[in-house]
Amino acid sequence: MKKLVSIAILLVVAFSTFSQTNSFYKPGDTLYYLNNRATYLKTNTLVIIKEANVAKNTNTFRVEKHLLDTDSNTYVLDSKFITNGLQQLRSNGVYKSYHKNGNIASEGETINGKKSEGIWTYYYENGKKKSEEKLSNDSFFRDQKINLVMSFWDDKGNQTVKNGNGFAQFLSEKDGLFRKGSFKGGLKNGTWTAFKNKTKVFEETYKKGKLVKGTSWNDKGESFDYKEVYVEAYYKKQNSGSVEKYVDKNFNSNTAGVIGNIYATFTVTKEGNVTNVEVIRGLTQDYNSEVTKVLSEMTGWTPAKKRGQSLESSSSLNLNFKG
Template sequence: MKGLFISLLFLLVPKVCFSQSASIDRKVYLDSTWSETTSENYKYYRIVKDYYSEKDLYVINDYYKSGVLQMEGTSKTKDGNSKEGEFTFYYENGYKKAVTHYVKSSPNGKCAEWYENGNKKLEGEYIEDEKTFFGTLKVVQFWNSKNEQTVIDGNGDYEEVSEFFFASGKVKEGYKDGLWQGSDQKMGYTFSENYENQKLISGVSVDSDKVSRNYKVVEIRPVPKKGYEDFYKHVSKKFKIPNMPKGVGGKIFLKFIVDKEGQIINPEIIKGIGYGADEEALRVVSSYTNFAPGEIRGIKVRCTFSLPIAIQPME
């Protein structure tokens, strides 16, 4: 008799879709948000090595439109959304941008960063934290854009800078300490936070409508209100295994979004097994309506998850 097994691992993943390719490797055109687009409107493209082979790890290479390598690493799933192992990122001028180690799609372990001119920027380590999206960064050494080392052996002035985000403050023994202030232009908010003994004591964010929100955790993952066990039981109980030929089974990989209201929307099959099982997986997951939404600095956000469901073949 067939059985249903649900992997207990949820992975936060970027929203990326994939196009068809006739070659053994798969090429995907991506826009500036890393979503699938056409060959006429892409900014990046991705090559998945040996896409049509069954492997434990798939080699994933992303490229700028110019053909310069942007990222190289490995993924447990052939869509590239389950990072595992060391990833190296590059600027379009060819200089190395960052080296980060991933475990279960989250940064974990030693990391390093460089500026676009090749100067060293950061030496640090990501510490696993189940409550956050990306773990906690422990800063060991840091150089500012003027090539001045402002953090030495975990102590000094540190800046977090990306295309839309900026924050600055002090670190002590590698962790944020005292007053930190910053802004996120993409999400449209400013914030002020106080840290003590390696922990966030309090924070307040102010959005573009001047609405302020107090928080004590920077990032909160979406979670089932009654716990993950309730969600797993729901899928196991409601999943009606269709009639399939003897010996047919395998894993169904799907992804979905938990929106700002905690609803599951846009479920999509990444890899299916056919025979009606894929459609049933979409139906069952969509029918669960008891998630608490994710938050960043007190602001509710949409998050994308992937979920494998394993169908045991009939003997």
């Protein structure tokens, strides 16, 4: 008899037993995080508590977040902020992020873990100001926020965008691509292109910040057309519950009376197969092994796509068992 009650794909995993009380943690303590939530596992993200009870009679902590640099195998400073509680990091007030060389990368105000509508300032790795950006409503009748680039400077300090209008070109530190294009009213407008060395990697057309069409090229010169920059991997149909149905149908265990959750992560390859299944939080060995087996045998996924090209991506699954 199957014990699978419900299945949901999640991006985070909660640890309800994790304490957030000020009396338990003190300055200098180090905590690890997975998908922005506290975990007892050692991960690539750690937080050092610098000050507890920052605001009087509130559960607030001033912290420094560090990420593992795989090149040096050391943790480097990523950001500084005040968080409401420690189970889930939720920045309130001034937030500052940093480049690997220690120079500031960005700064601005946050509210409950999200950027506020004030001006955010971004900097190049050499310390020079790069841009000033702010959030604004998409329209008078909608609450959806859009990001407006109000000012932009090149890496030599020359301002090329004023009051949201102008031309920008820069080397992206995230992917090493050289990008160039125009802004109108703070939004991308017209043609934007990106190059790797002198080879064009993609070309996109925008109208009032909305992507109209795009074409990318791989290392072989093959072209790919798209209308969305990124599409997540999915099984059978997007948001159709197909993963839930597959696991429910194929899960087989003779163990009775098991109650609890199994949280697993896995990789969806460019070919649409599942690999690297890992049970992060499990139940019995029998259940953990069956979950690993069922997921590993899955085929037929539509892989994630970035600018029209298939790529390997990570996903996660939370299974709830009720005895």
